[in-house]
Amino acid sequence: MSRIVYVNGDYVPEAEAKISVFDRGFLMADAVYEVTSVLGGKLIDFAGHVARLHRSLGELEMAQPVTDEALLAIHRELVARNGITDGLIYLQVTRGNPGDRDFLFPDPAATPSGIVLFPQSKPGLANAPAAKTGWRVISVPDVRWGRRDIKTTQLLYPSMGKMMAKKAGCDDAWFTEEGFVTEGTSNNAYIVKGRRIITRALSNDILHGITRAAVLRFAKEAQMEVEERSFTLAEAQAADEAFVTSASAFVMPVVEIDGAVLGSGKPGPVSVRLREIYLEESIKASV
Ligand code: PDD
Secondary structure, eight states, X not given: OOOEEEETTEEEEGGGOOOOTTOHHHHHOOEEEEEEEEETTEESXXXXXXXXXXXXXXXXXXXXXXXXXXHHHHHHXXXXXXXXXXXXXXXXXXXXXXXXXXXXXXXXXXXXXXXXXXXXXXXXXXXXXHHHHOEEEEEEEOOSOSOTTSOBSOOHHHHHHHHHHHHTTOSEEEEXXXXXXXXXXXXXXXXEETTEEEEOXXXXXXOOOHHHHHHXXXXXXXXXXXXXXOOBHHHHHTSSEEEEXXXXXXXXXXXXXXXXXXXXXXXXXXXXXXXXXXXXXXXXXXX
């Protein structure tokens, strides 16, 4: 399938999309990104993703190349031109192409930031069979940098974590630091004890998930107890349930951690209910 993608102002077939070898996103991972899901042709929590994009750009003193209104229009145009019903829109803003390799940031007046967006079609994204069986995860040490709250494209270690999980016959890896779980390779991590949902508090240690914010809001509205604090791997292995959240997995139950089976070994009732509520409410609010 040849996609239409958006590159610095133009909609082009993917084979014709070009980025300079001097682009700092390519050379230095000097770039931030967002992934917004599309369900039924509409965008899930677009406002949340744009708000986090502002934050990531602000922390790195990078200019936003187009307005928020233009971003929405580009997302919608890519959905329409590529006939996306269910899937994802990937957005990346880079510090641009200064014409050479240099560790110093270029003068933004001379080097405008760059922008790329492309769609990924994933029919039936909300009905992933894995949600019925749950994920099995391994733990790996969190050796990422100290600003995980900025959504940069430095994804080598998360990719390595996914590979380690795959080699172990599992679905994902949870990062741990000083015995505590930080988050998954590309998702936020939760455990459930009784009806209480426990997840690490926001800090520079984890990405401030957009799905996380929505799920915690819905959980509180459904009178579930939410506790934002760190938890150890051992506590997770002894929990009743666990799950992860992200724009691409929504709420995904976790049934095994480093070989320890949680509860019955099937997705737990809190995780299953939260997934239902999240999908129902966010589809209602999609734009
Ligand atoms: N990943 N933590 C990390 C490290 C992530 O990469 C992500 C998202 C999340 C969840 O954030 P959100 O709910 O806003 O998607 C948490 C995206 C989906 C990705 O890299 O594909």
